[in-house]
Amino acid sequence: MYEQIVERLRDSIQSRQLADNLRLPTNRELAAMLKVDRSTVSRAYFELEQQGLIESHVGRGTFVRVRSGAAQEARTTEPVQSMVWPEKFSRASQTAFGILGRQPAQGALATNSISFAGGIPSEEFYPQEEFRRIVSQLARNDRSAEMFGYSPAEGDLELRRQVKCFLTEQRIPADDNELLIVSGSQQAIDLVTTTLVDPGDVVFVEEPTYFWAILKFAASQARCLPIPVDEHGIKVDVLESMLSRHQAKLLYLMPTFQNPTGATLSLDRRHKLLEVSRRYQIAILEDNFVGDLRYDGQPLPSLKALDRDRDLVIHQGTFSKALCPGLRLGWLVAPAEVSSRLQLAKRASDLSTNSMAQVVMAEYLRQGLYEKHLEHVKSVYRRRRDTMCQALSTHLGSRLSWTKPEGGLFVWAKLPSGCSSRELLAHAEREGVSFSPGDMFFVHGDRMDFLRLSFIQHDEQTIETGISRLGRAVDLYLQSRQRLERSSNLVHSRGNESALI
């Protein structure tokens, strides 16, 4: 038993799920949590201390040992009276900090470098002129109180009305007490986490999945358990078997044009997922962050639309991807009793959402400008996706494998086995192109052979140039690997020779 504890903690420390200086539970607390004797925990902690992974301080507790020596040195040389902040940070902050470390460092990129990393919509389509006009119109009609006063915590009345309209078109019913305007998708995830997740609760996520969702769930001290995704979305048979083994609180998924894979959950699986989730009474958070951006094929109903009793699914959406991210506007649709709790979490977080953005956006929707915008950007993004996939075929041929997504923002590509997207990124940056390394999207950050490419941000010419640079980077990377292999074979054979002598 104590070996299992040692193993699990060692894995968590080495994968940086447990951050430097994180205070561990006391013997007593951990024994209670795991339902084992305190002596078992003591033995496990002793073993881990022997291995140099943790350190105990009498009266202060047991901590994850600092892995670079610098922080610890600084601490001992400071005068006593100075505030020692690292001791003050919460577990939430320590955990988040550990996971944040997976983000690639922002190197000094060449000025003409092309980034396919972020999922940011194209700046040329931001609604500057429309918003300027609407702000003037609103000022003429004196909408001062709505634009500059507090908006209701649940959101501006007119914006809620407009959002309900297009949700209705998607067959998502949303009563007044079911709809909450939020400051973007990330806040939706934050509010749902605050409302539902206690430390130690199990949260299922797709794997791979959205980086900031992993970070948020882990920071809340949830146990984040991954369910694999294939080309038809989350594997519901695996989900079912996991549900039978774990009492889970929440399933977070992006059924349509998933981040990062671009996969869409098939209709069969949608039905099956709802049935299984109901049977096991697990709450579903459906993140529909790019549902609007479909370029081919027939739209599928969202899980929320398929949830006939309207009691199982919390649905979230955003204007950040289809329009622009700087407004920080999104929405949550949840059963009334949940929605009132989400609204309470919203008030405790930031009272309410920026009023000016809401009022102007409501008017933008009311004038039918959003629909027109969507039609336009969809045709542009469709061509960009096609250009990227064509360029990948041309410049990377069989060295990368990927599936063309039917919508959304991303192409998810796999390197030959044994390759590392981090190593490739170093080559790519020298060639003037970058992407998101795939390990960021895995709960334990341990799959190195994927990369995520966003195709919406640049025009077709730039995409073509960027992918040709990526092709060169992959060539150089594979060549360097071959050289390395040859020289390591050489070392190996020399080693063998010595052994023979």
Add this chain to the structure above:
Amino acid sequence: MYEQIVERLRDSIQSRQLADNLRLPTNRELAAMLKVDRSTVSRAYFELEQQGLIESHVGRGTFVRVRSGAAQEARTTEPVQSMVWPEKFSRASQTAFGILGRQPAQGALATNSISFAGGIPSEEFYPQEEFRRIVSQLARNDRSAEMFGYSPAEGDLELRRQVKCFLTEQRIPADDNELLIVSGSQQAIDLVTTTLVDPGDVVFVEEPTYFWAILKFAASQARCLPIPVDEHGIKVDVLESMLSRHQAKLLYLMPTFQNPTGATLSLDRRHKLLEVSRRYQIAILEDNFVGDLRYDGQPLPSLKALDRDRDLVIHQGTFSKALCPGLRLGWLVAPAEVSSRLQLAKRASDLSTNSMAQVVMAEYLRQGLYEKHLEHVKSVYRRRRDTMCQALSTHLGSRLSWTKPEGGLFVWAKLPSGCSSRELLAHAEREGVSFSPGDMFFVHGDRMDFLRLSFIQHDEQTIETGISRLGRAVDLYLQSRQRLERSSNLVHSRGNESALI
């Protein structure tokens, strides 16, 4: 020992700090937390169950009993397959919900009712025309990327520059890596809580203090311990004695024009507070939500300005009170190592703050419009404060006691002992006036004899009318109390008579 547990839990349940249906820790967990035997906890839980305060379900746990029968009935008659959400809510949500119950119900007020409840600035001074003009100017200069793209997590560059300028005038140094733009004051409190506070940590607050701070700290499962405030601010001698007895993580206070009392911490106490806090290594969160709104007397340096080593104080401010609340813009200044953690918490909460509001506000500041605005509203609010205090003297004479604040938003008034501001509120609403009942601002919601009156929202004529209505309401309330006392004396004397017979 077990009686202490019973008493503490009973108090927490009856004061609704522990909400209906809240899942309590298991015997094992609570025993570990309190460092007592499991049998002691079992005995305490048994006693509480006998008293009808909690209920146990084998295999599911122990819960706070639902106090109105309705919710429980609904649960047992629903089909098994429906989602039972109340079982899913986190402790954070349950605790917040319990405390939210203290907010006065939003009754259907008469249309000409005058509210002194909220601390909302006067709508007539909202910057509609200036913002319209600035949006047009910005559109002409094509600031699309800054206005509609993601702003940096730490805030728009130009807004940070402008905020640094006026912080410098207040002798608050803020390096680039010390300043973070946030979505208003409540988010500042939220981010500091997430970054520093673990469940069980002690947080000191002024008493009385800001309602949504109490709620946030309690929801984070902190132990929120009150330190009394008098006319010179928080009582630092009490703080010192509390610090010697509790290992505390954070002190949250509003040194200038405190909410709700309007009190300002004296300079002597400021120095003493910093000295004591440094000695005990407690982090200080200084909420300077209305520091700009001084109507009389000399400004005092903020704690941040007095913190010479710049390592002890986290300082927060907002545009919500001096300008308008709907922009949701505020700032945090913290030592660099803390600021980077706050920024991480910000990203995990909502990625970044609304860009359009930031860019427009930066330009508003750059053009010197904020300073002009401040001068104007200060002269208006000064007159409104004087009008309210004069009207209180005229219409309420000796029945209320209060101190005239040197700035800020509020007059904090005390009713004669034994009176309840909740009972008064019922009378007041019938007379067409309302206020915030004072118990909301106490950690345990247990002081009934105070009320908070905001003087900034209405013009002088309306203030005069509202306070005269309040005077009538107090008269009626005191008369009804006298009648009640007389009849209760009657019952008493009758009772005595019967006893004599």
